[in-house]
Amino acid sequence: MTTVAPLPLRERKKAETWGALHESAASLALDRGVDETTVEAIAASAGVSPRTFFNYFHVKEDAILGLREPVLDPAQLSRISVTADDLVGQISRLLVTVAWTAIGGTDRARRRQLIARYPNLARRHMDYMVKAERLVSQGISGLLAQDPVWAAGVEGFGPEEAARMLVMIAGVPIRFNLTSADFDPVEGISAETLGPSLTLLHDLLRKIS
Amino acid sequence: MTTVAPLPLRERKKAETWGALHESAASLALDRGVDETTVEAIAASAGVSPRTFFNYFHVKEDAILGLREPVLDPAQLSRISVTADDLVGQISRLLVTVAWTAIGGTDRARRRQLIARYPNLARRHMDYMVKAERLVSQGISGLLAQDPVWAAGVEGFGPEEAARMLVMIAGVPIRFNLTSADFDPVEGISAETLGPSLTLLHDLLRKIS
DNA sequence: TTGCGCAAATGCATACTTGCAGTGATGCAT
DNA sequence: ATGCATCACTGCAAGTATGCATTTGCGCAA
Structure with missing residues (x-):
């Protein structure tokens, strides 16, 4: 059995915030439209400040699609x-x-x-x-x-x-x-x-x- | 002698506005810096409204450099x-x-x-x-x-x-x-x-x- | 020359985006 | 356990950018 890497609290919270923002963005965009979904609404729905949103995504569209920075393996x-x-x-x-x-x-x-x-x-x-x-x-x-x-x-x-x-x-x-x-x-x-x-x-x- | 095409007043004014905006943008950027030059200041210096600025240029940088849309001859x-x-x-x-x-x-x-x-x-x-x-x-x-x-x-x-x-x-x-x-x-x-x-x-x- | 259509310019409202300074929680070494 | 450094998060302010409705003035034809 492989033990799951126990992410430090900080890392875990960060991942949760990312997920919450993406989830909020995607579901809001889907049911009320992309243009009608503001960053403010996304942030509110994810329970963070609008300023924090931009610490996670460069642009609104990235949050909706849940894009991450490319990495070369x-x-x-x-x-x-x-x-x-x-x-x-x-x-x-x-x-x-x-x-x-x-x-x-x-x-x-x-x-x-x-x-x-x-x-x-x-x-x-x-x-x-x-x-x-x-x-x-x-x-x-x-x-x-x-x-x-x-x-x-x-x-x-x-x-x-x-x-x-x-x-x-x-x-x-x-x-x-x-x-x-x-x-x-x-x-x-x-x-x-x-x-x-x-x-x-x-x-x-x-x-x- | 070729007579210069007498641009209709409308066209001429448009060209003048374009020139005024570019001139203002370039000279302001040069003496106070790009980041310190706001669209508002450019528009004011050119004698038009800030809204009009964006009818001529997509982004501030284009106005500073005086870029035009590419055309295929x-x-x-x-x-x-x-x-x-x-x-x-x-x-x-x-x-x-x-x-x-x-x-x-x-x-x-x-x-x-x-x-x-x-x-x-x-x-x-x-x-x-x-x-x-x-x-x-x-x-x-x-x-x-x-x-x-x-x-x-x-x-x-x-x-x-x-x-x-x-x-x-x-x-x-x-x-x-x-x-x-x-x-x-x-x-x-x-x-x-x-x-x-x-x-x-x-x-x-x-x-x- | 009068009046109509159209394009430029405008004002207003809204949203996106970024920098900066400050705060609190986390992680770590002592 | 204590103190410290770091990081996520925040609030605020300024600036960029766009859509929409309205006004202004040019161009054109009756």
Whole structure:
């Protein structure tokens, strides 16, 4: 049996406040509408001050969807092989993971209803993509620096810059999906939906080079 | 002799209001600082109401820098050859033009001082990049649709989607420059600074495909 | 030239967002 | 147990941003 980590009181309270704010925001938004749900109401319903709300979420929409800051799991990063041939595909998948674990946290059914009714909520995905790119860039940069082939850099650019552009390239199919008309903000991006975009990318690259 | 187009009074006044707001914003920001310059003060100095300010600029920073909405010049679009071999390079240069004419409008020396003192002002460049990409995407989409090779689409995607991804790829070297540590927000991006990034892009693409 | 339609400008109300200073509870070392 | 440092939370104030209804004055045609 694994003993549950007994969170210190402080941590626990913080998690509770976060949960209360998210719960309040989501349920208020669902039954009275997003624009009709004010930060003041959310805070009141969660039993904290409006000022505290902004200590937990940058913007109202994040509270409604329950978004957390993206985090790069070192274990997943280390699974990347910079010498394998589908490096871009690997990075794309890593990007999706980083951005989506931040996004897809909570209550699926309610998310679906909310986003269906208020598509604007999904606009925040792009922001999280940007943050994910920054994180992954740093990670990949470290990997390249350790690799004999990449460490020397490319065309006068160091491995750090190579990593930055590599991640931008890998981000293209994701941004492409994110801006597609038929993108499903609840399902997010999966291997299934990312695949065709990666293929298109590779095809275009072949066509133009 | 060409007679100067006698702008209707309405148009002229609008241009004057725009100029007054920009002038007030820039000069106030320069001598008392950006954060110390309120929209209220700008509007007062320009002789209009604070509400009117937001009819001209989305955000305070845009007024300080005098940014205009990006516009795609049809003449420049028609100069693109979708069959030439450096299509990505062509699109990149077009993107730069579209985004930069919107940005580099006014008084160079003052821009330099402002951005040197308040680097955060330059963060707005990315937003204008996004708008430029949308415009150019639509344009390129039209071109591809008329071309026999592209019109059929690629890998099950139509020409609009091919255009969208193509423009995203072409945007990579620009975003790369925009996020570089040594990027000069006043000079912007020129053939000179775009060149190396395009080379890096091509090199990476060759390496990974 | 008179009158109508329209766009710019305005006033007002409301909400979002952030910085700062202060307070109390928590966690930790003595 | 005591004292201290830290952190969550709070209240207040200022500023940014937007929607809506109303007024003002330009442009145009009868």
